[in-house]
Amino acid sequence: MGEPGLVVRDITADEATALAVQAELERRWATSGTAPVRRVPGRPGVTVRVYADVRRPGTGCDAAPG
Numbered sequence: 001m002g003e004p005g006l007v008v009r010d011i012t013a014d015e016a017t018a019l020a021v022q023a024e025l026e027r028r029w030a031t032s033g034t035a036p037v038r039r040v041p042g043r044p045g046v047t048v049r050v051y052a053d054v055r056r057p058g059t060g061c062d063a064a065p066g
Contacts, residue, residue, distance in 0.1 A: 005053060005054050005055035006051070006052070006053055008049065008051050008052075009049070009050045009052065010047055010048070011048050011049075011050065012046070012047045013046070014044075015037060015045070018037065018047070019037075022034065022035065022048050022050055025050055026050075027058050027059055028057075029052045029053060029054045029056060029057065029058045030053045030056035030057070031050050031052045031058065032050060032051040032052070035049050035050055036048070
């Protein structure tokens with residue numbers, strides 16, 4: 001990414017865990033929102049990609065960088 005504080009994160013896990021992690025990141029920081037779930041044939045689990053700006057708080061009431 002071109003600026004400090006901007007991140008891209010691929011999360012690979014079972015679908016429920018991947019979506020829970022994505023939701024937690026969204027609660028803490030400004031993110032790209034709910035991403036499509038990607039499946040790779042022959043590979044267990046799913047992958048979601050999240051873009052986040054850790055300089056800006058997310059939707060949670062106690063959201064704070066850190």
